[in-house]
Amino acid sequence: MRKIRAILPGMPPTVSGLSAPVSAAQAAPLAGGSYWWTSGDPGPARVPARGHVEADVAIIGGGFTGLWAAVQLLQTDPSLRVVVLEADRVGWGASGRNGGFCEASLTHGLANGLLHFSEELDLLEAEGRRNLAELVAFVAADGIDAELEATGQLIVAAAPHEVDGLREWTEVAERFGGGVRFLDRDAVQAEVPSPRWLAGAISSPEHCVMVNPAKLAWGLATSAEKRGARVFEGSRVTGLRRRAGGVDVVVDGGAVDGGAVVRADQVLVATSAYSGWLRRLVPTFVPIYDYVLMTEPLTASQRASIGWAGRYGMSDSGNQFHYFRLSADNRILWGGYDAIYHPGSQVVPAHDQRAETFAVLERHFAEAFPQLDGVGFSHRWGGAIDTTTRFTVTFGDVLGGRVHYALGYTGLGVGASRWAAGILRDKVLRPDSELLRLRFVRSTPVPIPPEPLRTPAVELMRHAVMGADAAGGQRSLFLRAMDALGVGFDS
Numbered sequence: 036m037r038k039i040r041a042i043l044p045g046m047p048p049t050v051s052g053l054s055a056p057v058s059a060a061q062a063a064p065l066a067g068g069s070y071w072w073t074s075g076d077p078g079p080a081r082v083p084a085r086g087h088v089e090a091d092v093a094i095i096g097g098g099f100t101g102l103w104a105a106v107q108l109l110q111t112d113p114s115l116r117v118v119v120l121e122a123d124r125v126g127w128g129a130s131g132r133n134g135g136f137c138e139a140s141l142t143h144g145l146a147n148g149l150l151h152f153s154e155e156l157d158l159l160e161a162e163g164r165r166n167l168a169e170l171v172a173f174v175a176a177d178g179i180d181a182e183l184e185a186t187g188q189l190i191v192a193a194a195p196h197e198v199d200g201l202r203e204w205t206e207v208a209e210r211f212g213g214g215v216r217f218l219d220r221d222a223v224q225a226e227v228p229s230p231r232w233l234a235g236a237i238s239s240p241e242h243c244v245m246v247n248p249a250k251l252a253w254g255l256a257t258s259a260e261k262r263g264a265r266v267f268e269g270s271r272v273t274g275l276r277r278r279a280g281g282v283d284v285v286v287d288g289g290a291v292d293g294g295a296v297v298r299a300d301q302v303l304v305a306t307s308a309y310s311g312w313l314r315r316l317v318p319t320f321v322p323i324y325d326y327v328l329m330t331e332p333l334t335a336s337q338r339a340s341i342g343w344a345g346r347y348g349m350s351d352s353g354n355q356f357h358y359f360r361l362s363a364d365n366r367i368l369w370g371g372y373d374a375i376y377h378p379g380s381q382v383v384p385a386h387d388q389r390a391e392t393f394a395v396l397e398r399h400f401a402e403a404f405p406q407l408d409g410v411g412f413s414h415r416w417g418g419a420i421d422t423t424t425r426f427t428v429t430f431g432d433v434l435g436g437r438v439h440y441a442l443g444y445t446g447l448g449v450g451a452s453r454w455a456a457g458i459l460r461d462k463v464l465r466p467d468s469e470l471l472r473l474r475f476v477r478s479t480p481v482p483i484p485p486e487p488l489r490t491p492a493v494e495l496m497r498h499a500v501m502g503a504d505a506a507g508g509q510r511s512l513f514l515r516a517m518d519a520l521g522v523g524f525d526s
């Protein structure tokens with residue numbers, strides 16, 4: 036999720052490639068305990084890739100990035116042989132566990148966009164709005180039941196210095212097409228009463244819609260298949276081998292070991308925070324765990340006690356922030372605040388649950404919504420976010436330009452992943468695309484050092500960012516130096 040004031044520093048690291056791959060056996064059907072996985076039917080598991088498979092394009096990862104890439108490749112060239120290889124089930128990763136805030140911003144918010152890409156921001160904002168409008172239209176046209184609600188977003192201030200941040204956001208947004216309105220204390224209390232909120236800023240549905248993310252991922256897999264893609268589940272890629280005229284993608288050890296080899300002309304890597312399997316990507320991102328609670332469905336009187344008639348996606352605006360929203364069956368999803376790095380950049384199912392963070396989130400929920408005293412939590416889960424030092428997706432090519440990747444959304448990838456998938460499609464089918472020339476697409480973020488430096492670097496940044504919240508938003512000398520270097524920490 037993106038913050039308003041957000042130009043925070045951060046510092047992701049990378050590790051020595053230790054991210055453990057996910058296995059179908061470890062994964063259990065609930066994707067870390069995600070409520071979304073219990074809210075519908077993912078359908079029967081698809082068969083794994085076995086033996087020798089031929090493809091024009093092999094896509095590794097069945098989350099939003101990989102699935103949108105499959106759809107867009109086939110929209111552009113329906114004759115392509117497209118194969119998607121997913122280690123577990125489609126939507127098992129961040130795509131089936133997130134808050135469902137589907138934002139237009141490609142740059143992790145305007146403030147971050149201004150910091151890193153000011154000269155391209157007009158175009159990037161327009162692209163982001165175009166992308167969101169097309170996403171909404173596609174979901175409707177393809178009949179995907181993603182519980183999409185065109186609500187916009189309400190961001191609230193819970194500390195005096197955050198009120199200034201919201202005013203600033205409203206003003207800056209005016210320069211980029213508007214659609215954001217400042218709310219004073221009385222106005223925000225009239226929307227969603229809470230002893231915590233001091234002010235708010237509300238954006239239009241052009242900026243943000245809400246989705247059930249697992250249902251969106253499952254629907255996209257069906258959309259890709261309808262257009263001719265072959266989607267394999269339980270198919271973990273363990274290596275890539277360059278060969279004349281293409282790349283061999285090794286699945287589960289390869290064909291002779293009971294797995295598969297996919298002979299592809301080109302390969303797209305869409306494995307997000309799980310990308311430690313490809314060493315080249317390790318310095319690019321740091322996996323940061325983000326955690327979420329889901330309440331039981333609210334009763335009619337509980338629902339009435341919180342207003343929220345507009346059903347906006349909501350967040351507060353500290354450096355450590357919460358995001359919260361209503362589900363279709365009127366539960367409240369409440370997530371964020373802690374951003375946890377596990378030494379060695381570990382990404383393993385054991386980290387999907389974290390009792391300490393859940394306790395903090397429950398306490399903060401009670402402070403925000405005292406009128407909901409007694410409401411229980413039915414689901415608690417977490418997931419890994421692919422954080423980069425500049426908080427935006429980054430692209431690159433490896434193995435002689437036949438393997439292309441996109442990752443690094445830093446917690447704001449539900450909408451941006453569709454746009455990034457379009458860039459991957461352009462790399463394969465439209466090398467003359469103007470978009471490929473954007474600095475946003477060509478440049479790369481400051482890399483993150485390997486362990487043993489990574490853990491202390493992340494912790495230093497994390498504590499500095501927490502310190503800024505405690506100091507009324509004042510950024511320390513260290514944070515300002517990191518800002519100047521374009522290095523940040525966020526989730």
Ligand SMILES: Cc1cc2nc3c(=O)[nH]c(=O)nc-3n(C[C@H](O)[C@H](O)[C@H](O)COP(=O)(O)OP(=O)(O)OC[C@H]3O[C@@H](n4cnc5c(N)ncnc54)[C@H](O)[C@@H]3O)c2cc1C
Pocket residue numbers: 036056057095096097098099100101120121122123124125126127128129130131132133134135136137138270271272273305306307308309310312325326327370417418419420442444445446447448449450451452
């Ligand atoms: C708790 C949480 C809350 C979030 N909230 C929001 C939000 O509200 N709004 C927002 O915009 N963003 C949010 N995000 C971020 C957003 O979910 C991601 O940016 C987005 O889903 C990334 O999609 P992806 O397809 O790139 O990655 P993923 O969805 O993680 O997909 C990667 C897939 O690759 C598979 N895989 C991994 N390794 C291999 C391999 N070796 N072989 C084959 N397959 C492999 C995985 O199983 C996984 O399914 C949140 C993330 C988390 C974790």
